[in-house]
Amino acid sequence: MNAVIETRDLCKDFTTRIKTGRFRSTRRIISAVKGVSLSVEAGETVGYIGSNGSGKSTTMKMFSGVLTPTAGHVRVCGLEPVPDRLRLTRRLGVVFGQRSALWWDLPLKESFRLLRHVFNVPRADHAARLKRCRQVLDLDEFMDTPVRQLSLGQRMRGEITAALLHGPQVLFLDEPTIGLDVVSKQAVRRFLADLKSAGDTTVLLTTHDLADIERLCPRLIVIDRGRIVHDGGLRDLRDRYGDGPEVVAEFDVEFDVALGLDGVTAERVDGDPRRMRFRLDRHRSPGEVVAYLASRAPLRDVSITEPNIDTVVAALYRDGREPS
Numbered sequence: 001m002n003a004v005i006e007t008r009d010l011c012k013d014f015t016t017r018i019k020t021g022r023f024r025s026t027r028r029i030i031s032a033v034k035g036v037s038l039s040v041e042a043g044e045t046v047g048y049i050g051s052n053g054s055g056k057s058t059t060m061k062m063f064s065g066v067l068t069p070t071a072g073h074v075r076v077c078g079l080e081p082v083p084d085r086l087r088l089t090r091r092l093g094v095v096f097g098q099r100s101a102l103w104w105d106l107p108l109k110e111s112f113r114l115l116r117h118v119f120n121v122p123r124a125d126h127a128a129r130l131k132r133c134r135q136v137l138d139l140d141e142f143m144d145t146p147v148r149q150l151s152l153g154q155r156m157r158g159e160i161t162a163a164l165l166h167g168p169q170v171l172f173l174d175e176p177t178i179g180l181d182v183v184s185k186q187a188v189r190r191f192l193a194d195l196k197s198a199g200d201t202t203v204l205l206t207t208h209d210l211a212d213i214e215r216l217c218p219r220l221i222v223i224d225r226g227r228i229v230h231d232g233g234l235r236d237l238r239d240r241y242g243d244g245p246e247v248v249a250e251f252d253v254e255f256d257v258a259l260g261l262d263g264v265t266a267e268r269v270d271g272d273p274r275r276m277r278f279r280l281d282r283h284r285s286p287g288e289v290v291a292y293l294a295s296r297a298p299l300r301d302v303s304i305t306e307p308n309i310d311t312v313v314a315a316l317y318r319d320g321r322e323p324s
Contacts, residue, residue, distance in 0.1 A: 003075075004170055004202045005040040005063060010072035012058050032058040034226035035072070042169070043199040045192070047217035048206050049313070055226040056206055060172060063204070064094060077169050090119060093163030093171040093201075100155075101162040102147045108158050109143040112165060119166035126165055133161040136191045153184025160188065170202045171195075177209055192216050210313060222316060229316060238306060241315040244280040246305045247289050251276070252298040264289060274300075 012033040017025040033055040040046055050056035061067040062074055065081030065088055074081060077091040094101075102111040116126040134140055137157040142150060150158065156176060163171060176192070177185045193216060195201055205217060213220055213234070220237060222230040230237055244263075249255075254273040263284040269275035278289060286304045293299060 002042055003039045004042050004044075005038070005074075005076050005204070007039075007074045008037050008072055010036040010059070010062065010074050011070045012055075012062060012067060013070040032226055033062070033069075036223070036226075036228055038221060038228065038231060040202060040204065042202055044219060045196040045203040045205065045217050047213040047220040048204050048223070049208075049210075049213065049220065050206075050223040054223050056223050057174075059223065060174070060204070060206065064088075064092060064172060090166065091169045093166070093168035095156075095159045095163050095172065095176055096174045100147075100159060102155070102158055104148050105146055107144050107146055108139070108150065111147060111158070111162060115162055115165050121166050125167060129165050129167065130161070133164065133191070136194060137161060137187050151181075151184075153180040153187075156180060157184060157187060160191065164201070168201065170204070173203065173205045173207075175207050175209075176205070177207065177212055189215055222313065224316070237316070238312050239282050241312050244282045244284065245286050247278040247280065247286055247293075248303045248305070249276050249278065249290070249293050249299060250274060250301040251293075252300050255297055261289065261292060 010033060011031065014030045014032055016028050016030060018028050020026045036055075036059060048056060048060070058067065062069050063076055063081060065085035068082045076088060079088045079091075081088055101115065102108065103114065106114075112126075112130055115121075116123070134143070137160065139157060139161065142154050145154075147155065147158065160173075160176065173192075177188050180188065189212065192203065192205075195203065196216060203216075205212065207213065218233060220230065220232065220234055221228060222237075230240075248269065251274045255276050261284075263281040265279045267277050267279075269277050278293075280286060280289060290299075290302055290304075293302070
């Protein structure tokens with residue numbers, strides 16, 4: 001596998017002026033990105049998240065050649081984004097909420113037709129990709145509708161299709177499911193899951209909907225105050241910042257609250273002596289606890305709940321540590 005996105009010590013500073021008197025101002029340097037180093041391999045689907053002002057959008061703009069880095073190095077698809085921006089555009093698919101690749105007054109299908117000419121895509125390749133998107137994203141019912149008349153969910157499905165018709169190596173998605181109805185959200189998630197399974201497109205997904213991350217992204221990169229504070233799997237993040245899983249067990253007989261296992265606390269559920277909730281620390285295995293419970297009393301039912309990803313990420317931001 002080859003790195004499709006690669007950065008080393010990537011930095012971006014912005015200069016602002018702060019008024020210090022009636023006719024005076026002072027120049028101030030704001031460091032939005034501070035030494036970001038990462039590598040994304042071909043075919044990966046990576047979640048890239050951060051709070052407002054974390055440097056997430058600035059980094060994405062440097063990846064796509066919109067902003068020039070202050071320091072460090074970045075290569076996308078083997079190209080330097082700013083000097084090679086025209087060549088890179090043909091290898092990127094971009095869906096950003098504040099911009100559209102569709103023609104507002106034309107029917108959706110005409111936008112797709114024009115994009116084939118813009119990118120000079122062979123007719124057969126364009127038709128095959130469009131057919132796939134029409135099937136998975138359910139586009140047929142509004143292909144003849146002008147873009148301005150589409151709902152938000154319909155337009156987002158059209159934007160994702162438009163970003164993929166030229167066969168990009170890398171797809172940048174910024175909040176692809178925000179504000180969508182349930183049907184549109186499911187269609188987009190299903191399509192992105194299929195895209196991940198195919199493995200021929202590298203996807204970088206930014207979102208505040210962490211359910212998207214859980215369903216789609218084996219790898220999660222978290223940026224905070226311009227620095228990467230986590231790069232790994234969700235399990236690693238939960239192990240580092242989560243409170244540990246919970247086991248809820250229902251027994252055939254009354255169960256003694258005193259469990260006697262290190263790293264496990266027990267309490268009754270709604271005062272029922274046969275239903276118990278066990279809170280585990282980060283290093284205690286749920287399977288081990290369930291086996292121990294089964295050896296002590298007959299189990300009728302058991303469920304295991306992992307820490308909520310929203311809670312885990314919030315804990316990461318509250319922690320405020322420097323990246324290790």
